[in-house]
Amino acid sequence: MKLARPVRRTPPETIIALIDVVFFLLVFFMLVGRMDATSPFEVLPAEARTGADLPAGGTMVSVGAEGALALDGHATGADALVARVTAMLADRPDLMVRINAHKDARLTHVLPLVARIEAAGARDVMLIVTPGGG
Amino acid sequence: MKLARRQPARPLISLVPMIDVMLILLVFFMVTSTYLNLDMIPFVERRDEAPAPTATAGEDTATMLVRISADGRTYLRGRELDPDMLGRAVRERLTGNPLLSVVVLPSTRATTQQLVSTLETLTRAGATRVRLMRLEAAE
Numbered sequence: 001m002k003l004a005r006p007v008r009r010t011p012p013e014t015i016i017a018l019i020d021v022v023f024f025l026l027v028f029f030m031l032v033g034r035m036d037a038t039s040p041f042e043v044l045p046a047e048a049r050t051g052a053d054l055p056a057g058g059t060m061v062s063v064g065a066e067g068a069l070a071l072d073g074h075a076t077g078a079d080a081l082v083a084r085v086t087a088m089l090a091d092r093p094d095l096m097v098r099i100n101a102h103k104d105a106r107l108t109h110v111l112p113l114v115a116r117i118e119a120a121g122a123r124d125v126m127l128i129v130t131p132g133g134g
Numbered sequence: 135m136k137l138a139r140r141q142p143a144r145p146l147i148s149l150v151p152m153i154d155v156m157l158i159l160l161v162f163f164m165v166t167s168t169y170l171n172l173d174m175i176p177f178v179e180r181r182d183e184a185p186a187p188t189a190t191a192g193e194d195t196a197t198m199l200v201r202i203s204a205d206g207r208t209y210l211r212g213r214e215l216d217p218d219m220l221g222r223a224v225r226e227r228l229t230g231n232p233l234l235s236v237v238v239l240p241s242t243r244a245t246t247q248q249l250v251s252t253l254e255t256l257t258r259a260g261a262t263r264v265r266l267m268r269l270e271a272a273e
Binding site: 015016018019022023025026029030032033034035036038045046047048049050051052053054055063098099101102103104105106107108110111114118122123124125126127128129130131132 | 149150152153156157159160163164166167168169170171172173174175176177178179240241242243244245246247249250251253254257258266
């Protein structure tokens with residue numbers, strides 16, 4: 001009697017290749033993305049082609065299109081924000097303050113705030129812009 | 135005679151939990167990161183060196199005042215200039231005086247984009263000493 005030889009199962013796709021791909025994706029997203037605190041409202045920075053590279057670190061003040069304020073992702077009022085930044089500056093006098101203002105935010109919401117932050121002793125205040133546009 | 139069946143070699147560490155962890159990390163980084171390319175324009179710069187030069191009586195021509203109106207148009211000495219003309223005017227003045235300092239006075243009702251665009255025009259024209267006139271908070 002001739003027994004049918006059991007059909008050999010084809011081996012499943014090698015799982016190593018899958019791990020490689022996932023690992024590449026992981027490293028890619030880690031390098032490309034920025035782990036910033038996002039503001040509770042939408043902030044589209046102004047566009048400029050002459051901006052310098054944004055250094056990492058520091059604290060971020062977000063200004064919404066209608067003047068809403070947030071410090072490091074938490075919505076706050078102007079006085080509380082300045083008080084908080086002042087306290088941070090007392091801890092670290094060289095603290096970098098990044099102003100992330102919506103491109104349609106009126107300057108009356110931005111510049112007096114910058115002046116107050118500067119008066120609080122900040123020596124490194126910058127406005128976040130995004131490259132591109134006209 | 136009984137033949138011992140060879141046990142297939144088991145992998146030391148199962149790969150499946152590792153893939154799970156990596157996928158979770160991957161999704162975490164994809165979701166939490168922001169992918170907007172960001173640059174910056176300094177507002178207040180660390181001035182460890184000499185303080186900003188103060189204009190004396192003889193240097194009053196070395197300063198140029200650019201106003202930005204509420205609707206974002208730029209004015210130089212009361213004349214409205216579009217960005218191209220403003221850039222040209224600044225470039226002309228810079229050839230005579232490379233240390234020309236440009237003071238920008240924006241209306242409080244202008245938007246951030248309008249200020250940034252004007253600053254960009256000035257920077258591209260070659261002005262290195264651009265300053266923003268402080269707005270007093272009128273509330």
